[in-house]
Structure formats: C-alpha cells, structure tokens
Amino acid sequence: MRKSRPAISATTVLLLALTGCSSAVDAGKLLPPPPPSTASSSSGGGSTALGTNPLDNPDGTKPGLGPITSAQDLAKARELIARVRTAGKGPKTGYERSKFGYAWSDAVDGVPLGRNGCDSRNDMLARDGRKLTHKPGSTCIVTSMTIYDPYTGQTVAWTKEHASKVQIDHVMPLSYDWQMGASHWDETKRKQIANDPLNLLPADGSQNAQKRDYGPASWLPANKAVRCSYAVRFAQVSLKYALPVTTADKKVMLAQCGG
Structure with a gap:
C-alpha cells in the first residue's frame, strides 16, 4: 500500500517563511551580511563575498x-x-555634470x-550584484538583485522601483576632478573618467x-573595514588620470592604511 505523506506542520510553514522561500524581493530590505570568505586577503586573493581587494x-x-587586511597589502597600499x-x-567655476557627457553613457571609448x-x-x-533579474526582453536593464554595499557593510535586496536605494558613486567625484584639473581636459577624457x-x-x-x-x-x-580600500581606489583613479589630490586628502588616505 502506498504510504501517505506526513502533513506539514504550522511550525514548518513558519520556518519556510522566515528563511525567505518567497520569491519576492523587497526593495531596499537589509539582509544579513554574507559570511566572511576564508580566502587570503593578500594580493592575488581575488574576489570574495565582500568584494575584491582593489590591489587585485x-x-x-x-x-x-x-x-585590505594583511600587513603585506597594507604596505603595498x-x-x-x-x-x-x-x-x-x-x-x-564652470562645472556642470553635462561637461562629463551624458550620464551613464555606453558610447565611451578607451575604458573597460x-x-x-x-x-x-x-x-x-x-558587476557587483547577485541574483540578478532583468527587464523582459533586455539583457542589460537590471530590475532586481541583492548587493553587498561596501560603504555600510550591509547586503541589500534592491528593485528598480526604488532605484535610489543603491546609487553609483564616482569614487573620485566629478566636481572634485574638475577642480583638480579636468576642467582643462577635452570631453573625450572627461567622459572616460565619468x-x-x-x-x-x-x-x-x-x-x-x-x-x-x-x-x-x-x-x-561608514564601514571602517573598507576605508583603506576606498583610499586605494581613490588613488588608483588619481594615478590613472594624472589628477592630483589635496595635501589633506593624501594625508588621510595614507592614515587609513596605517601610514
């Protein structure tokens, strides 16, 4: 005789609900941060659940x-x-966002x-999101995802309906670029850094x-764990585009990496 399946208890139903079996993604909902990776943080360690060491x-x-945590990498930083x-x-004077081209343009040469x-x-x-969904018929337009935000140390469930919850930061701000020398560039180079x-x-x-x-x-x-990494990324942009930083900014950047 075929055995009947045991009934699902109310407790089991509650556990399923609590563990996120629903397919819905709540815009802007904070999720537990991903577990720390066991991969080495030294140069060459590559990407982890918490993002990529900028030196790599x-x-x-x-x-x-x-x-960035290892003594070797802090010295390199x-x-x-x-x-x-x-x-x-x-x-x-003269700065406008439009001087750096149409926002988020794909029509840019010379950048990855x-x-x-x-x-x-x-x-x-x-690049940074996980569990991506796209607009029907599009392979580009992301409509939902989960993403680890390095600035807060939180993982966020995001949807396009609440797009401003996750914004794209220019690590070296465009207005800062303008004041440090980009005002003298042609539009092609300004579009590249943007x-x-x-x-x-x-x-x-x-x-x-x-x-x-x-x-x-x-x-x-706000997340102190990435302040050295942020300083390194700021420096990487500065060096690539031959833009200086202020003396005060450089002093703080070095301090984040133990300098």
Missing part, C-alpha cells in the same frame, strides 16, 4: 570593494598612495565595458548623498 583589481572590472601627486583645489551595448550604470549593477569602472561603485544612496563631492579628508565610508 587595477582596472575596476572585478566586483565590489573588499577590505601605502606605496601606491604615496605616488599620488598633491595640489591645491582650483575653482569650481565601453560600447558593450549596456549603459555604465547597469554594467556596474551587473564612466570608467575603476571610478564607479554601487553603494548605499544615503552614503552617496552624504559624500557629495568631498575628498577623503572630508568624507569616508
């Missing part, structure tokens, strides 16, 4: 921004930041992922709003 990601094509040139800020058929915002969501994956990082919208166009001396991520 010189072109910005690997996901996220992972912490200080050496990289030490190479950054310093200068005083120029005037903000340029002209790949997807705009740079969706490229960054796809859409270069090295200078783009999906992050918590409120953190991005707090940052404004400040350098590291005036703003650092």
Whole structure:
C-alpha cells in the first residue's frame, strides 16, 4: 500500500517563511551580511563575498570593494598612495555634470565595458550584484538583485522601483576632478573618467548623498573595514588620470592604511 505523506506542520510553514522561500524581493530590505570568505586577503586573493581587494583589481572590472587586511597589502597600499601627486583645489567655476557627457553613457571609448551595448550604470549593477533579474526582453536593464554595499557593510535586496536605494558613486567625484584639473581636459577624457569602472561603485544612496563631492579628508565610508580600500581606489583613479589630490586628502588616505 502506498504510504501517505506526513502533513506539514504550522511550525514548518513558519520556518519556510522566515528563511525567505518567497520569491519576492523587497526593495531596499537589509539582509544579513554574507559570511566572511576564508580566502587570503593578500594580493592575488581575488574576489570574495565582500568584494575584491582593489590591489587585485587595477582596472575596476572585478566586483565590489573588499577590505585590505594583511600587513603585506597594507604596505603595498601605502606605496601606491604615496605616488599620488598633491595640489591645491582650483575653482569650481564652470562645472556642470553635462561637461562629463551624458550620464551613464555606453558610447565611451578607451575604458573597460565601453560600447558593450549596456549603459555604465547597469554594467556596474551587473558587476557587483547577485541574483540578478532583468527587464523582459533586455539583457542589460537590471530590475532586481541583492548587493553587498561596501560603504555600510550591509547586503541589500534592491528593485528598480526604488532605484535610489543603491546609487553609483564616482569614487573620485566629478566636481572634485574638475577642480583638480579636468576642467582643462577635452570631453573625450572627461567622459572616460565619468564612466570608467575603476571610478564607479554601487553603494548605499544615503552614503552617496552624504559624500557629495568631498575628498577623503572630508568624507569616508561608514564601514571602517573598507576605508583603506576606498583610499586605494581613490588613488588608483588619481594615478590613472594624472589628477592630483589635496595635501589633506593624501594625508588621510595614507592614515587609513596605517601610514
């Protein structure tokens, strides 16, 4: 005789609900942070659940921004930041976002992922997000995902209906770039720094709003674990585009990595 299946208890139903068996994703809902990776944090360790060590990601094509913790990598971080040139800020006069091209344009030459058929915002969501869903008929437009935000240390469930919950931060802000020398560039170079994956990082919208166009001396991520990594990424952009930082910013950048 065929055995009947045991009835599902109310307790089991409750456990299923609590463990997230629903397929719905609540926009902006904070999830438990991913468990720390057991991979080495030394250079060459690659990407982990908490993002990529920036020393292992010189072109910005690997996901996220992972912490730098080993003594060896902290020394390398200080050496990289030490190479950054310093200068005083120029005037903000004449700055407009449009001077750096149409926002999130794909029509940019000379940067990774340029002209790949997807705009740079969706490229960054796809680079750093997990469990992606896309708009029907599109392979580019991300409509939901989970993403680890390095600036807060939280994993967020995100949907396009509440797009501003996750914003794309220009690590080296465009207004800052303008004041440090980009005002003298042609539009082609300004479009590159505005859409270069090295200078783009999906992050918590409120953190991005707090940052404004400040350098590291005036703003650092709330998550202290990535402050050295943030300083390294700021330095990587500075060096790639031959833009100086202020003396105060460089001092703070070095301090985040033990300098």
